[in-house]
Amino acid sequence: MPLDFLKRRGGGQAARPGMAAQPDPTRVASAVLPEEAVAQEHQLRLSFSGKSSEGVRMSGGRAAMAELPGMLSGLARSDVEVVEPLPLEYSQATPTIVRPSEAMQWLNAHHAQSPITRHALLVLESIDGLDMAFDTFVCTLLEGEVDTSGYPEYNAIVGGVAAHWDEATGDMIARAVVGWGGRGARGDTDRLGAKILGGLLTNILSSPNALGLTSVVRPAQAIGQGGVACGHCGFASAHERAFYCPKCGMRLARA
Numbered sequence: 353m354p355l356d357f358l359k360r361r362g363g364g365q366a367a368r369p370g371m372a373a374q375p376d377p378t379r380v381a382s383a384v385l386p387e388e389a390v391a392q393e394h395q396l397r398l399s400f401s402g403k404s405s406e407g408v409r410m411s412g413g414r415a416a417m418a419e420l421p422g423m424l425s426g427l428a429r430s431d432v433e434v435v436e437p438l439p440l441e442y443s444q445a446t447p448t449i450v451r452p453s454e455a456m457q458w459l460n461a462h463h464a465q466s467p468i469t470r471h472a473l474l475v476l477e478s479i480d481g482l483d484m485a486f487d488t489f490v491c492t493l494l495e496g497e498v499d500t501s502g503y504p505e506y507n508a509i510v511g512g513v514a515a516h517w518d519e520a521t522g523d524m525i526a527r528a529v530v531g532w533g534g535r536g537a538r539g540d541t542d543r544l545g546a547k548i549l550g551g552l553l554t555n556i557l558s559s560p561n562a563l564g565l566t567s568v569v570r571p572a573q574a575i576g577q578g579g580v581a582c583g584h585c586g587f588a589s590a591h592e593r594a595f596y597c598p599k600c601g602m603r604l605a606r607a
């Protein structure tokens with residue numbers, strides 16, 4: 353392809369050998385400089401929303417972790433998927449495509465998950481509803497439809513239960529979390545989301561391990577090079593200040 357735009361610069365640029373130097377009659381009109389550029393507008397409005405409940409303190413240690421998928425019973429409209437906290441090697445994972453290193457980590461960590469779970473992670477991580485450095489997330493489609501590729505429509509509600517280990521007591525704290533969004537919005541989605549969140553919280557509180565509502569104090573943001581590897585399950589936490597293994601909940605032994 354010849355670089356036609358070079359020809360518009362009148363006289364300043366020498367024409368390349370072989371290229372026609374005569375003015376192109378189709379461009380004569382553009383030689384007049386307009387006072388204002390005629391703009392075509394381009395815009396995309398993406399909207400992600402979500403809700404999370406208060407936390408529920410759970411007894412039972414690891415046994416409580418096994419109860420999490422059952423808390424979606426009666427509400428799940430697709431298979432329930434369990435997403436475990438990310439190990440140290442994915443500590444920078446972020447679903448932001450213009451940051452290739454972070455995006456590659458995110459894709460490597462989540463490419464095997466279902467389209468529903470990946471959509472839920474994109475929405476909920478983008479709005480800070482989840483932090484996969486310490487959350488365990490059980491996820492499903494809760495309302496609405498998926499497209500022919502299996503990805504939720506913008507008005508579909510996804511989510512489930514997220515749980516982490518309380519750094520003060522070592523108890524598991526479970527909370528309901530729902531999200532939706534994309535290229536559009538519908539007026540009743542917020543109300544539906546609140547209703548589903550209530551149903552999820554009821555299910556969490558119905559667990560035999562539930563001790564009652566508690567305010568959610570999330571562990572401090574993971575920074576630096578990460579902490580110690582768990583002596584019980586071998587998980588290398590991205591949290592250098594974690595007292596409890598994000599994956600198995602056992603106390604981390606420190607050197």
Ligand SMILES: [Zn+2]
Pocket residue numbers: 582583584585586587597598599600601602
């Ligand atoms: Zn562990």
